[in-house]
Amino acid sequence: MSASGVLINRLCLIGVGLIGGSLALALKRAGACAHVAGVDTAGAALREALELGIIDSGHAGLAEAAAGSDVIVLATPLGRMPSLLQQLAPLLTPKMVLTDVGSAKRGIIEAARKALGANCAAYVPGHPIAGTEKSGPRHALPDLFAGHVVVLTPIRETSAAAIARVRAMWEAAGAIVHSLDAVHHDYLLAATSHLPHMLAYALVDCLARMDEHEEIFRYAAGGFADFTRIAASSPEMWRDVCAANRDNLLAAMDRFEQQLREIRAAVVAADGAALEEIFRRARDARDRFAARRQGAPE
Amino acid sequence: MSASGVLINRLCLIGVGLIGGSLALALKRAGACAHVAGVDTAGAALREALELGIIDSGHAGLAEAAAGSDVIVLATPLGRMPSLLQQLAPLLTPKMVLTDVGSAKRGIIEAARKALGANCAAYVPGHPIAGTEKSGPRHALPDLFAGHVVVLTPIRETSAAAIARVRAMWEAAGAIVHSLDAVHHDYLLAATSHLPHMLAYALVDCLARMDEHEEIFRYAAGGFADFTRIAASSPEMWRDVCAANRDNLLAAMDRFEQQLREIRAAVVAADGAALEEIFRRARDARDRFAARRQGAPE
Numbered sequence: 108m109s110a111s112g113v114l115i116n117r118l119c120l121i122g123v124g125l126i127g128g129s130l131a132l133a134l135k136r137a138g139a140c141a142h143v144a145g146v147d148t149a150g151a152a153l154r155e156a157l158e159l160g161i162i163d164s165g166h167a168g169l170a171e172a173a174a175g176s177d178v179i180v181l182a183t184p185l186g187r188m189p190s191l192l193q194q195l196a197p198l199l200t201p202k203m204v205l206t207d208v209g210s211a212k213r214g215i216i217e218a219a220r221k222a223l224g225a226n227c228a229a230y231v232p233g234h235p236i237a238g239t240e241k242s243g244p245r246h247a248l249p250d251l252f253a254g255h256v257v258v259l260t261p262i263r264e265t266s267a268a269a270i271a272r273v274r275a276m277w278e279a280a281g282a283i284v285h286s287l288d289a290v291h292h293d294y295l296l297a298a299t300s301h302l303p304h305m306l307a308y309a310l311v312d313c314l315a316r317m318d319e320h321e322e323i324f325r326y327a328a329g330g331f332a333d334f335t336r337i338a339a340s341s342p343e344m345w346r347d348v349c350a351a352n353r354d355n356l357l358a359a360m361d362r363f364e365q366q367l368r369e370i371r372a373a374v375v376a377a378d379g380a381a382l383e384e385i386f387r388r389a390r391d392a393r394d395r396f397a398a399r400r401q402g403a404p405e
Numbered sequence: 406m407s408a409s410g411v412l413i414n415r416l417c418l419i420g421v422g423l424i425g426g427s428l429a430l431a432l433k434r435a436g437a438c439a440h441v442a443g444v445d446t447a448g449a450a451l452r453e454a455l456e457l458g459i460i461d462s463g464h465a466g467l468a469e470a471a472a473g474s475d476v477i478v479l480a481t482p483l484g485r486m487p488s489l490l491q492q493l494a495p496l497l498t499p500k501m502v503l504t505d506v507g508s509a510k511r512g513i514i515e516a517a518r519k520a521l522g523a524n525c526a527a528y529v530p531g532h533p534i535a536g537t538e539k540s541g542p543r544h545a546l547p548d549l550f551a552g553h554v555v556v557l558t559p560i561r562e563t564s565a566a567a568i569a570r571v572r573a574m575w576e577a578a579g580a581i582v583h584s585l586d587a588v589h590h591d592y593l594l595a596a597t598s599h600l601p602h603m604l605a606y607a608l609v610d611c612l613a614r615m616d617e618h619e620e621i622f623r624y625a626a627g628g629f630a631d632f633t634r635i636a637a638s639s640p641e642m643w644r645d646v647c648a649a650n651r652d653n654l655l656a657a658m659d660r661f662e663q664q665l666r667e668i669r670a671a672v673v674a675a676d677g678a679a680l681e682e683i684f685r686r687a688r689d690a691r692d693r694f695a696a697r698r699q700g701a702p703e
Contacts, residue, residue, distance in 0.1 A: 186677075236626045256624065292624075298612050299625040303632045305668055306604055308687040313664040314596050315690035324694045326554065327597040328534045330638075332698060333631040334601045338691040340628075342684035346677045353672055360669055364662070366611040370603055371658055374651055379484075379644045386640035389606040392613035393636040396622045400630060 114139040114279055119176035121169070121191060123147045123156035124341075126208050126235060127182030128247025131161045133280035136249045146172040148187075156244040173198045178276060181207035185347035188215050192222035199226050206231045206273045210296060210344075211352035212260045212289035220262075227264035231273040232289060234258045234296070235282060240339040253281035260289035297355035302363060304345055305356070307338040412437040412577055417474035419467070419489060421445045421454035422639075424506050424533060425480030426545025429459045431578035434547045444470040446485075454542040471496045476574060479505035483645035486513050490520035497524050504529045504571045508594060508642075509650035510558045510587035518562075525562035529571040530587060532556045532594070533580060538637040551579035558587035595653035600661055602643055603654070605636040 115134065120127045123145045134140035145162030146169055147153040153165040166172035173179055173195065181188050188207060192215075195205065205223075209215045212232045219230050237255035239246065257277040261270050274284045287295075314323050349356060373381040413432065418425045421443045432438035443460030444467055445451040451463040464470035471477055471493065479486050486505060490513075497503065503521075507513045510530045517528050535553035537544060555575040559568050572582045585593075612621050647654060671679040 236624060238626070238628070240628070255626065258624070295617065295621055295624050298615065298621050299629050303608060303629055305665065306608065307632060308684050309664045309668055310601060310604065310661060311687040311691050311694075312683055313661050315686065316664075317596065317660075319593065320690070323593055323596050324690075324697065326534060326556070326593050327694065328536070328553065330536070330538070330635040331597050331601055332695070333634050334605060335691050335694070336631050337628040338687045339695065340684075340688065342681045342688055345684050346681040349672050349680050350675060350677060353675070357669065357672060360665065360672075362615075363608060363611050364665070366607040366614075367603065367658065367662070370607055371655065374647050374655060374658075377648060377651070379648060382647050383640045383644040385610055386606050386638075386643050388613060389609040389636045390638065390640055392618070392622075393609050393633050396609075396625065396633070397630070397637065399622065 113141045114275055115141070115178050117142045117144060117176045119173045119179040120145045120162060121147075121172070121179065121181050122183035122187075123152055123162055123244050124182065125238060125242055125244075125246050125251075127180060128156060128159075128161045128244040129249065129251035130180065130182070130208075130235075130280055131156075132247055132249035133252055134276065135160075137279045137281075139276070139279035144172040144176060152244055159244055159247070161244055161247055169194050170198055173203075177202060177204065178272065179203060179205045181205070181209070184341070184344045185209045185211060185215060185351045186343070189218035189222065192219055196222050196224075196226065199223070199229060203229055204231065204269045204272045205229050206233045206276075208233060208235055209351065210234055210300065210348050212292050214351040216260070216262055216289055220264075227262065228266040229269050230262070231265055231269050232260045232262065233273060233277070234260070234292065235277070236296075236300075237282075238340075240336050242341040242344075250281070252277065255282055256285055257282040258285050258287050258292055260287055260292050262289070293352050293355050297352055297359040301348055301352055301356045302359040304337050304340060304348075305360060306363070307335050308345070311335050311338040411439045412573055413439070413476050415440045415442060415474040417471045417477040418443045418460060419445075419470070419477065419479050420481035420485075421450050421460055421542050422480065423536060423540055423542075423544050423549075425478060426454055426457075426459045426542040427547065427549035428478065428480070428506075428533075428578055429454075430545055430547035431550055432574065433458075435577045435579075437574070437577035442470045442474060450542055457542055457545070459542050459545055467492050468496055471501075475500060475502065476570065477501060477503045479503070479507070482639070482642045483507045483509060483513060483649045484641070487516035487520065490517055494520050494522075494524065497521070497527060499527075502527050502529065502567045502570045504531045504574075506531060506533055507649065508532055508598065508646050510590050512649040514558070514560055514587055518560075525560065526564040527567050528560070529563055529567050530558045530560065531571060531575070532558070532590065533575070534594075534598075535580075536638075538634050540639045540642075548579070550575065553580055554583055555580040556583050556585050556590055558585055558590050560587070591650050592653050595650055595657040599646055599650055599654045600657040602635050602638060602646075603658060604661070605633050606643070609633050609636040
């Protein structure tokens with residue numbers, strides 16, 4: 108805590124979209140941040156974030172926004188982060204802490220090591236496991252992280268003080284902070300998040316390409332709406348996740364295809380008992396997952 | 406309307422689960438049904454439906470339940486319907502109308518023709534496109550069909566009077582009634598409902614089988630919860646749907662696999678532009694679907 112009682116005097120927010128915007132709103136509501144300096148390549152988003160009170164100052168240049176900040180948050184799609192890290196490297200001062208919100212950690216860590224060198228002590232890789240299918244500052248919500256898990260994947264260079272600072276920031280935003288090894292994080296998230304996004308995109312695109320697509324969507328109900336909600340997510344963000352977690356994603360896709368083939372074979376063989384067993388096992392696993400979620404503090 | 410002003414004097418409900426129970430509750434609330442006679446092979450469900458006021462009388466035998474009914478609704482999993490149709494055949498009187506709620510229509514129509522012969526005039530195949538992932542009478546909701554589409558797929562034998570009766574029943578339950586050819590219905594629903602259920606079951610089972618399944622589900626968020634909700638659906642019901650709509654389902658699975666392979670190839674080739682294009686096309690289609698749903702009367 109600084110002398111004034113706030114956790115962060117000046118937050119430099121690079122990318123003022125759904126995730127960055129929601130973090131700023133949460134910190135402000137908690138009285139944990141005195142000033143948010145926003146940077147975004149999209150001028151419209153920057154103006155919108157200012158109007159919505161998400162940021163207190165909007166900047167076209169990184170140097171101007173970073174100057175005097177104690178915490179810098181990279182909240183852009185993953186693909187833009189490496190060059191931003193290179194631009195940030197000469198701007199970092201010993202008092203600054205740097206974190207990011209990328210959905211895959213190995214690639215960005217590699218880029219940070221290359222760009223920051225010894226300054227990696229100040230870098231805390233992070234990933235808030237929360238979001239909606241919406242994008243942009245106008246969908247930012249102060250409650251987006253409340254009760255949700257934020258995973259930090261500190262590297263051996265990261266200082267304990269930097270970790271503590273970033274942890275405190277996310278806790279002030281209402282999140283539950285976990286630590287994971289970056290390699291393990293990427294493996295787990297390929298299964299729970301990256302693969303499902305591919306399936307939802309593939310399904311919607313597959314139906315949209317059918318001649319009868321208008322009619323098909325007319326006879327789709329709530330189950331379909333839930334199933335495909337994540338297909339409304341940011342194409343740019345997911346393009347970058349595919350690149351950043353390629354090997355894990357491919358392995359997860361292969362496991363899934365194998366599983367779908369098993370179901371397909373049972374359908375072909377009219378093996379009702381096998382199908383019922385697969386469906387029952389899946390339902391039981393889904394019920395356990397739902398029960399655990401209900402028991403969560405959220 | 407009968408002399409007493411109600412649409413249905415006695416409804417015979419075969420299967421008192423989520424769909425049948427919700428229909429009974431909706432009709433009662435609308436004052437459209439004077440008495441619901443329930444039959445279910447599960448004694449516990451029958452007792453529960455009685456206690457919840459879903460049915461007014463519970464019967465172990467079909468003959469007892471059907472006697473004096475003006476509308477009979479088959480609301481069991483599809484696999485049980487053919488033998489129920491055979492048992493119902495000698496019980497039908499000229500004043501009775503028969504409908505069902507099966508998610509695939511071609512197979513049940515064939516079974517009805519075989520079992521009912523000339524009595525097919527009284528049979529109106531139907532499919533309410535609504536539901537939740539829950540099963541059983543205690544999850545029945547009087548609002549389940551409000552604003553949702555119910556598809557009727559009458560056959561050439563079906564009488565206009567029977568269609569009108571069943572249409573009026575669903576409209577009294579708040580539904581919007583459409584008519585479709587049974588073959589076309591099965592083709593459309595394979596894409597929008599049957600395929601997504603296979604994908605959700607396959608994903609959850611695929612993750613549940615991984616060594617790290619406990620940890621994997623711990624790091625799954627809201628998107629995963631939405632995506633996999635339908636994997637909590639009734640295994641018996643979906644086993645039967647697979648059998649009843651086998652060819653359409655297999656064709657839909659093949660189209661999906663083709664689409665997923667296209668994404669996989671782009672991930673392998675690190676073709677970000679191709680991925681972004683697929684994701685953007687899917688997102689746009691999903692956005693149009695969501696906009697249409699919001700505009701719906703629901």
